[in-house]
Ligand SMILES: O=C[C@H](O)[C@H](O)COP(=O)(O)O
C-alpha cells in the first residue's frame with residue numbers, strides 16, 4: 001500500500017493495485033442497531049402503513065383525493081423541521097377529505113456536480129462527514145415527524161440507507177439524476193412503499209416510465225442485510241411506482257400538453273394514467289415565487305376536472321427563499337438547498353389545492 005493510501009481493508013488484493021484513492025474506510029453500525037435504538041412504535045407503524053396504502057390508492061385512481069408532498073427541499077436543522085411539522089400536521093387533519101398530505105423529509109441530496117449532500121452525509125455542514133451521527137439524526141427526525149401525525153416522504157439515493165430508515169417512510173422518490181440507474185431501479189423493486197420516478201434532467205419522461213417498469217419486476221442484486229453484511233438481495237418487485245414531472249433542461253413540463261404526452265407514455269406502458277407534478281425544480285426554474293404560481297395553475301386544472309394530476313409536490317419551509325449551507329449563523333427555518341415557498345404562502349396554497357380536489361370530486365360525481 002502506498003503512503004498516500006493508508007487503508008486497512010482486510011482484503012488480500014495486492015496493495016499496489018487496490019484502494020489507491022481511498023483515504024479511509026470506517027465501518028457503520030449495522031442497520032439493526034440503529035433501528036433498535038429508535039424503533040417504530042405501534043402508532044407510527046399504523047400511520048406509515050395507512051399512508052402508504054392511501055398514496056398507492058391515489059396514484060392508481062382508487063382514491064380520488066390529491067396526494068400532496070410538501071416540505072423543505074432538505075432537512076438541515078431538526079428543530080426547524082419539527083417546528084414545520086407541527087404547523088403542517090393540523091392541516092393534514094383539516095384537509096383529510098380532499099388531500100393526503102405527506103411531509104417532504106429529505107436527507108440525501110443529489111448534486112449536479114458537488115455541494116452539501118444532506119443531513120446524513122454531513123450533519124454539521126462543516127465537511128466533518130459524521131455519517132454515523134447523520135443516520136441516527138435522520139431516523140430521529142423521521143420518528144419525531146411521525147409523532148406529530150404526519151407521514152414522511154423522502155428521496156432514496158444511497159442504495160444501502162433504506163435499511164436504516166425505510167420502515168418510517170411512506171412515500172419515496174427517485175430523483176431526476178437517477179431514474180435510469182439500474183442500482184436505483186433494483187432498490188425500488190424491494191421497497192415497501194409507493195415510489196415516484198422523476199423525469200430525467202434532460203426532460204426524458206420515458207426514463208421514468210422505464211424506471212417504473214424495471215422496479216415493478218423481480219430483481220436480484222447486491223445489497224446489505226440488517227446486520228450490514230454484503231448480501232445477494234432478491235425482490236418481488238414494486239407494483240406501486242409512478243412518474244413525477246419536474247421539468248428539465250428545455251423548460252417546464254407541468255402544462256397540459258406535457259401532461260398529455262406523459263399520460264400517453266403511461267398508457268402505452270400499461271400503467272395507470274396518473275401523475276405527480278413537482279411544482280419546483282425544472283418546473284419553476286428553482287424560483288419559489290414561480291413555484292407558487294405553478295401550484296395555482298395546477299390547482300386550477302384540478303378544479304376544472306383534470307384527473308391526470310394525482311399528486312402535487314412543493315418545496316416549502318418556514319421562511320421563503322434559500323441561503324448557503326454553513327455550520328453556524330443561518331437564518332432559522334430557511335432552506336440551505338433549493339429556494340422554498342414560505343409558510344404563510346404554503347398555507348394558502350394547501351387551501352387552494354383542497355378546494356380544487358373537492359371541486360374535482362363534485363365534477364366527477366355530477367357525471368362530467
Ligand atoms: O433539490 C435539490 C437540488 O435541485 C438538487 O440537489 C441539485 O442541486 P444542485 O444543482 O445545486 O447541485
Ligand SMILES: C=C(OP(=O)(O)O)C(=O)O
Pocket residue numbers: 073106109110155174175176177198246281282
Ligand atoms: C433533488 C430533487 O429534485 P430533482 O431530482 O428533481 O432535481 C428534490 O426533489 O429534492
